[in-house]
Amino acid sequence: MTVRPDKDGATLRMGDGRSARVVLVTGPSGAGRSTALAALEDLSFETIDNMPLSLVPRLLDGPRLSQPLALGLDVRNRDFDAQAMLDLVDGMVRAGISADLLYLEARTDVLQRRYSETRRRHPLAPAESALHGIEREADLLAPVRARADLLIDTSTLRPQDLKTEIGRWFDPGGAQRLAVMVQSFSYKRGMPRGLDMVFDCRFLDNPYWVDALRDLDGRDPRIQSFVANDTRYAPFFEKVNDILCFLLPAYSAEGKSYLSVGFGCTGGRHRSVATALCIAKALGDTGWDVSVRHHELDMKHRPGGGLSSGMGA
Numbered sequence: 001m002t003v004r005p006d007k008d009g010a011t012l013r014m015g016d017g018r019s020a021r022v023v024l025v026t027g028p029s030g031a032g033r034s035t036a037l038a039a040l041e042d043l044s045f046e047t048i049d050n051m052p053l054s055l056v057p058r059l060l061d062g063p064r065l066s067q068p069l070a071l072g073l074d075v076r077n078r079d080f081d082a083q084a085m086l087d088l089v090d091g092m093v094r095a096g097i098s099a100d101l102l103y104l105e106a107r108t109d110v111l112q113r114r115y116s117e118t119r120r121r122h123p124l125a126p127a128e129s130a131l132h133g134i135e136r137e138a139d140l141l142a143p144v145r146a147r148a149d150l151l152i153d154t155s156t157l158r159p160q161d162l163k164t165e166i167g168r169w170f171d172p173g174g175a176q177r178l179a180v181m182v183q184s185f186s187y188k189r190g191m192p193r194g195l196d197m198v199f200d201c202r203f204l205d206n207p208y209w210v211d212a213l214r215d216l217d218g219r220d221p222r223i224q225s226f227v228a229n230d231t232r233y234a235p236f237f238e239k240v241n242d243i244l245c246f247l248l249p250a251y252s253a254e255g256k257s258y259l260s261v262g263f264g265c266t267g268g269r270h271r272s273v274a275t276a277l278c279i280a281k282a283l284g285d286t287g288w289d290v291s292v293r294h295h296e297l298d299m300k301h302r303p304g305g306g307l308s309s310g311m312g313a
Contacts (some may be wrong), residue, residue: 004051007147008065009160019072021068021069021098021099021100022060022065022068022069022070022071022092022097022098022099022100022160023040023045023068023069023070023071023099023100023102023170024070024071024073024085024089024100024101024102025037025040025070025071025072025073025102025104026072026073026074026085026101026102026104026141026144027102027105027106027141027145028106028111028134028137028138028141028185029074029075029076029105029106029111029122029123029133029137030106030111030114030115031104031106031111031219032106032152032157032159033049033074033104033106033154033187034049034072035063035070035159035162035163036102036104036152036162036166037049037070037072037238038163039162039163039167040070040166040170042163042167043068043166043167043170044068045067045068045069045070045170046065046067046068046069046070047069047070047072048069048070048071048072049071049072049074050072050076051071051072051073051077052077052079052080053073053076053077053079053080053081053084053085053088054079056071056088057088059071060092060097069172073085075123075137075140075141076123077134080192080216081137081141082140082141082143082144083122083143085144086144086147089101089147090135097280100149100170100258101144101147101148101149101150102149102150102152102169103141103144103145103150103151103155103170104152105117105145105151105152105153105154106153106154106155107153107155108131108134108135108138110154110155111130112134116130116132121133122134122137124251129313138166146192146295147164147185147193147194149194149258149260150169150181150258150291151221151293151298152165154167156275160297165249168289169258173208174256177256178248178251178252178256178257178258178259178288178289179258179259179289179290179291180248180259180260180275180280180283180288180289180290180291181258181259181260181261181290181291181292181293181294182261182262182263182279182280182283182290182291183195183260183262183263183276183294183295184262184263184264184265184268184272184273184275184276184292184293184294184295184296184297185262185263185264185268185272185292185295185296186264186265186266186267186268186272186295186296187200187202187264187265187266187268188266188267188268189268189295189296189299191264192262193261194260195260195261195262195263196259196260196261197259197260197261197265197302198261198262198263199240199261199262199264199275200264200265201263201264201265201271201272201275202223202264202265202266202271203232204207204227204230204232204233204236204265204271204275205226205227205229205230206225206265206266206271207223207227207270207271208266208267208269208270210226212263213226213270216270216272217269217270217275217294218269218270218271218272218274218275218294219273219277219297220272220296221256222267223270223273223274224274224277227270227274227275228274228278233275237275237278237279240279241279241282242268243285244279244283245283245286248283248288256277261279263275263276263279267296268294268295268296268297269296269297273296273297275295276292277292280292
């Protein structure tokens with residue numbers, strides 16, 4: 001098997017390794033990568049931490065993988081480069097490898113506390129405060145975070161909580177149910193990568209043009225009420241919910257483990273957020289494992305990253 005980027009990093013070829021799942025685990029130092037890898041190992045993944053990017057193609061260029069593989073990727077590695085990681089992920093997907101990019105993060109204040117509790121120096125700021133290193137790392141990883149297939153904020157999670165969350169998403173057992181990620185986004189910034197289905201909410205009345213609502217977002221009940229009062233909203237919601245309730249069991253029976261559904265509007269703050277939340281609640285109420293991500297709100301309030309003490313990198 002050959003899994004190597006060509007001159008511009010665009011083309012990869014492969015052979016025997018395509019049957020197994022590969023999870024790339026990354027995120028800021030202290031956000032829980034070690035704990036996540038340990039949880040994946042408990043789920044029968046083969047795990048390798050601190051894997052240099054340049055060695056990943058060589059690892060995959062071998063015999064058929066007999067079990068799922070999890071690789072920890074760290075900015076501290078000498079050949080780390082965010083764009084190279086994204087090129088690697090895209091190339092693996094094009095080559096037929098089932099690749100997931102898992103990004104762990106936490107709030108800046110939580111990361112600072114973890115460094116203080118462990119008395120560790122930040123690897124990107126060994127002679128400065130941990131805050132300087134946290135901020136530099138967040139900037140370096142921003143493109144990777146934006147591309148992540150799954151983002152887990154570990155700010156309020158204990159190690160056992162993170163292990164439970166990892167199991168919810170990555171348990172390879174046949175009894176695992178399809179996990180659904182519902183996302184909102186701004187068409188101005190473009191659709192996020194990796195969406196399986198997309199619904200355009202721009203036809204709905206826009207709260208932005210109401211002065212009293214402009215500075216709010218779709219998590220606020222006033223925005224949700226405004227959007228729901230559009231006479232077109234109820235049939236739109238019902239039809240989208242109906243098609244998802246029809247498709248999810250079919251995808252699950254086909255063996256799909258992850259489905260990402262996107263809702264977009266112009267600014268990504270009002271209509272798409274409100275609709276995504278309502279759809280996520282409806283699906284959750286029927287028993288599906290659902291998580292929600294709001295791209296525009298995440299960009300506005302980007303956390304620095306971190307886990308509770310004892311979590312590791």
